[in-house]
Each structure stands twice: as C-alpha cells, then as structure tokens.
Amino acid sequence: MEEKLLLESVVLAGEIMLASGAEVFRVEETMQYMLRRSKYETKEAIVLATGIFATLDAAGKKPLTIVKRIHVRSTNVNRICRVNDLSRRFCHGEIDVETVYKELKKVEKEILYSAKMKALGTIGVSASFSFIYGGKPVDLLASGLTGVFLAIANWLVSRVRINDFCSSAFCSFVVAFSAMFIQRWILPTSSADVMIISTIMNLVPGVCFTTAIRDTLNGDYGSGTARITEAIVVALAVAAGVGVGMVCFRAFNGGSL
Amino acid sequence: MIIQIISAFSAVFMFTMLLEIPRKYVVYASASGAIGWWVYLIVQGKEDSSMLAAFLSTLVVAFLSHILARIKKAPVTVFLVSGTLPAVPGAAIYRSVYFLLHDEQVQAIHYLNETILIAGGIAMAISIMDSLFRLIAIYDRRNLKAGS
Numbered sequence: 266m267e268e269k270l271l272l273e274s275v276v277l278a279g280e281i282m283l284a285s286g287a288e289v290f291r292v293e294e295t296m297q298y299m300l301r302r303s304k305y306e307t308k309e310a311i312v313l314a315t316g317i318f319a320t321l322d323a324a325g326k327k328p329l330t331i332v333k334r335i336h337v338r339s340t341n342v343n344r345i346c347r348v349n350d351l352s353r354r355f356c357h358g359e360i361d362v363e364t365v366y367k368e369l370k371k372v373e374k375e376i377l378y379s380a381k382m383k384a385l386g387t388i389g390v391s392a393s394f395s396f397i398y399g400g401k402p403v404d405l406l407a408s409g410l411t412g413v414f415l416a417i418a419n420w421l422v423s424r425v426r427i428n429d430f431c432s433s434a435f436c437s438f439v440v441a442f443s444a445m446f447i448q449r450w451i452l453p454t455s456s457a458d459v460m461i462i463s464t465i466m467n468l469v470p471g472v473c474f475t476t477a478i479r480d481t482l483n484g485d486y487g488s489g490t491a492r493i494t495e496a497i498v499v500a501l502a503v504a505a506g507v508g509v510g511m512v513c514f515r516a517f518n519g520g521s522l
Numbered sequence: 523m524i525i526q527i528i529s530a531f532s533a534v535f536m537f538t539m540l541l542e543i544p545r546k547y548v549v550y551a552s553a554s555g556a557i558g559w560w561v562y563l564i565v566q567g568k569e570d571s572s573m574l575a576a577f578l579s580t581l582v583v584a585f586l587s588h589i590l591a592r593i594k595k596a597p598v599t600v601f602l603v604s605g606t607l608p609a610v611p612g613a614a615i616y617r618s619v620y621f622l623l624h625d626e627q628v629q630a631i632h633y634l635n636e637t638i639l640i641a642g643g644i645a646m647a648i649s650i651m652d653s654l655f656r657l658i659a660i661y662d663r664r665n666l667k668a669g670s
Contacts, residue, residue, distance in 0.1 A: 291597065342600050343542040349597060378539045389536030396529040397559070398613060458620075462613045466533070471610035472541065472603045478645045479599075482652055500637075504619045511623055 267362060268303055268329060272321050274366040275299045275310065276331045278348050279317045281373055285341035288476055289314065290483040295352045299365075302356065314488035340472050347372045380420075387419065387467050388412035394463030400456065404463075407447050407455035411464040414443040429495065433468055433502035434509070440464045441510025449518060461507060468503050470496040523563055530559035530608045537607055547600050550590050554605035558583035562609055572636055576609045577643035583609075584651035602648070611640040 275296050282292045289312050296310035296319060307322035315335055322328035348369065355365045378386070391412030395404040418439040422432040444460035474496040481489030534555030538548045562579035566572065583605035591598040618633035 287597070288599065291599075340540075340603070341542045342547075342597075342603070343544050345597055346544055346547075346600065377542045377544065382539050386536045386539030390533050390540070393529045393533035393536060394608075396525050397533065397608060458616075462616050465616060466607070466610065466612045467540070469610050469612045469615065471607055474610075474641065474644070475603050475606055475648060476599070478648050479652060482649050500615060504615055507616060508619045508623055511620070 268305060268321055268326075270362050270366060271299075271303055272319060272329050272331055274362055274369055276317055276319050276333050277366070277369045277373070278352055279310065279312060279319070280333050280335060281344050281369065282348050283312060283314075283317065283335050284338055285344040286338055286472065286476060287345045288479050288483065289485040289488040290480070291345075291349075292317075295349065298356050299352050302358075312488075314491035343377045344372055344375060347375065384416040384420070387416045390467050391415065391460075391464040394466050395459050398459050398462050400459040400463070401454075403452055403455045404459045407444075407452050408460045408463045410447055410451075411440055411444045411460045412467075415440050415464055415467060430498055430502045433499045434506035437465055437468055437503040437506030438510040438513075439506075440468075441507040442514050445511065445514040445518075449514075465503055465507065468499070470499040473499065523560075526563060527556050527560050531556035534604050534607055538604055541604065543600055543604065547594065547596055550594065551601050551604040554583050554586045554590065554601050555608055557586060558605050559608040572611075572614070573639040573643045576611070576640040577647050579609050580606055580644045580647035581651060584648050588651060588655045606644060606648075609640070609644060611637045614640060 278299060279292050279296045282295060283289075292312045293310055296312070296317075297308070300308040300310060300319070300321070303321055305321040305323035305326065307320070307328075310317070310319040312318075317333040317335065318330070320328060320330040351360075351365055351368050351372070354360050355362075360368075388409050389412070392405050392409040395408040400408065415436060418436045422435060427435075441461055444457045444464065447460065448455050448457040473492055477489055477492035477496055480492060531552050535548065535552040537555075538551055543551055558579040561582045562575045565575040565578045569575070584602060587598050587601035587605055590596075590601045614633045614637040618630050618637060621627075621629035621633060
C-alpha cells in the first residue's frame with residue numbers, strides 16, 4: 266500500500282473532523298483505525314485542540330510524519346458524519362486509499378445549507394425561542410426582526426475576520442441595541458427581554474460546552490480546557506455585548522432604560 | 523405547554539441548519555430537543571429549580587442521543603448537541619447582565635450563580651450518561667470475546 270498517500274488521507278480526515286468541531290477522542294480513534302490498514306509496524310496519531318501529528322515507521326524504511334496545524338474551528342456535523350462513514354468503509358476494506366483521498370477532498374468543501382438558509386435558520390431560532398421564554402404573538406414577530414439584524418451582523422463579522430470575543434460581542438451588541446430599538450420605536454407592546462434572550466440563544470456557546478465536557482471526560486484535558494475556555498470567553502463576550510448595547514441605547518434614548 | 527414544546531422542536535429544527543446536520547437526522551435531533559424541553563417543563567413545574575430541570579432534561583436527551591446514535595449509526599454528537607440547546611442558560615446570562623446594569627447586585631449574583639449551576643447540571647448529566655454507555659460498550663465487547 267502507498268503509505269504516503271495513506272498517511273496523507275489519515276491526516277486529512279483528522280483535519281476535517283477537528284475543524285468541524287468533533288471531539289478529540291473521536292478524531293484520534295478514527296485516525297488510529299485508518300492507520301491500522303498500513304503495513305508499517307509503528308503507527309501513532311496524536312490530536313490536540315489546535316493541531317494533528319501522525320507518523321508511520323518500519324524497520325528498514327524511512328519514517329513518515331505529517332504535522333498539521335488547525336486554525337479555524339466551527340461546527341459542521343455533516344462533515345463529521347461523512348468522514349466517519351468513509352473511514353468505516355475504508356477499515357472494512359470496501360474502498361481503497363485513492364478513493365478515500367478523493368472523497369475526503371470532496372467532503373472538505375461540502376456545504377449542505379447555503380448562507381441564505383443559515384440566515385433563515387438564525388431568524389427561525391430567534392422566533393421559535395420567543396414562546397419558550399414566555400413571549401406573546403407580537404414577540405414572535407419582534408424576535409424574528411431581531412434575528413434579521415443578527416443575521417446581518419453575522420454576515421458582517423464573517424467578512425471581517427476578527428477573533429471570537431470581538432465577533433460574539435459585536436453580534437450581541439447588535440442584538441441588544443436592535444431589540445430595544447424595536448421595542449421603543451416599532452412594536453411598543455413587545456418585550457425587549459424576550460427578544461434579547463431568544464436571539465442570543467444563537468450565540469451562547471452550547472455546542473462548544475458540550476464538546477468540552479465530553480473531551481474532559483475522556484481524559485483529553487488539553488483540548489477540554491481549551492474548549493471550556495472558548496465557551497467561557499464567548500459567554501463573557503455575549504454578556505459584555507448585551508451590556509454595552511443596553512448602555513448605548515440608554516445614552517441614545519436620553520437616559521431611560 | 524404544547525406551544526412551548528412545538529417551539530422547542532422548531533427552534534432545534536432551525537438550529538440544525540446552523541450546525542449543518544444532515545437532513546436524514548434533522549427530525550430525530552429536533553424530536554430529542556422537544557422531548558428534553560418537555561422534561562424540563564415538567565421538572566420545573568414540580569420542583570421550581572432550573573438546575574434540577576436542566577440536569578434531568580439533559581439526562582433524558584443524552585440517553586436518547588446514545589440510543590439514536592446506535593440505531594442510526596451516527597455520532598452521538600449529532601443528537602446530543604442539538605438536544606441540549608433549549609436547556610442552555612442563555613436567559614440566566616442575560617438576566618445577570620441586566621440586573622448588574624440596573625445596580626441590583628443581589629439579583630445579578632443570583633442569576634450568575636444560576637448560570638453556573640445550570641451549566642454544571644448539563645455537564646454532570648452528559649458525563650453520567652457517557653460513562654454509563656461506556657460501561658455497556660465494555661460489557662458488550664467482553665461478551666463478544668467470550669462468545670467467539
């Protein structure tokens with residue numbers, strides 16, 4: 266078997282999974298299963314929250330090592346499922362290395378829902394949560410409107426690449442400000458509380474937190490801590506953004522909150 | 523209550539788009555979110571404790587996620603992440619900031635505390651279910667070895 270290509274596919278699979286927000290133990294397990302198909306005796310894969318190392322070695326052969334740094338992380342469950350599926354089929358011997366590599370290259374670019382659908386999702390989440398937090402029918406409309414502002418803010422943030430803290434803070438600032446603006450000037454019977462709470466549900470780091478717990482529990486303390494820190498940073502950013510948004514509106518509206 | 527459960531279903535349904543969950547799992551993920559929220563409402567109605575409600579509802583969601591993952595041959599994360607969404611303490615975070623800005627320290631601390639408790643409750647529930655299913659997996663593997 267072409268060990269070089271195998272190692273490249275294994276690292277690519279790990280890279281896609283990690284960049285899509287999979288738990289570290291899952292990434293490591295997948296990589297190790299795939300490496301078992303190699304004829305070399307020494308096979309190791311190490312995954313950290315920010316990088317991947319994989320190596321293959323055998324007596325009388327040149328050792329092979331690939332190191333990969335992961336910069337951007339987001340959540341993309343579809344890619345995790347697809348890589349999982351591919352590696353399972355590869356380990357059962359149903360497909361060969363070339364196919365796996367080609368398929369992985371495709372998966373790397375695969376997007377299920379377009380940006381418009383995602384914007385619609387953001388608006389939908391905001392609107393749906395309004396009833397959960399005791400909103401009236403008018404709040405459904407108002408939260409949907411705030412969701413529109415959040416979708417615009419999200420789009421802006423994705424164009425200017427800034428760090429997690431700033432982007433979350435900016436988005437929640439927009440949410441708080443627009444919610445209070447809507448309550449004051451557009452739909453006076455709606456409740457800014459409900460609007461803000463249901464719209465920031467888009468921003469609170471629930472996914473990150475869940476993954477962090479599962480990582481920590483599996484003994485991957487490094488990435489567990491990294492992700493818990495990420496969750497705390499985002500939560501603080503949301504809180505700060507909402508706070509600043511409310512203070513700004515108070516100033517803008519002449520002192521009354 | 524029915525409206526709330528339907529809202530939870532539609533909220534998780536919309537959220538699956540943001541997480542890029544494959545279409546064939548979307549309905550199951552939304553259903554686990556709705557069931558989780560149903561449990562949350564029942565517990566909160568009886569005990570008046572958000573922490574206990576979040577804990578028990580996440581316990582149910584985690585259990586469902588593990589079962590669904592086995593039936594559908596998908597990663598547990600698919601159902602777990604979307605199912606826990608309604609229980610995430612977004613409201614508590616907001617209220618602690620709100621009261622902080624209104625100079626009501628006691629209330630602000632109360633909600634900050636609630637945020638941490640709910641987060642802890644969710645964490646515990648996920649840990650317990652994960653560990654339980656790990657034990658079952660180990661037991662299964664032993665049986666397989668003994669059988670063959």
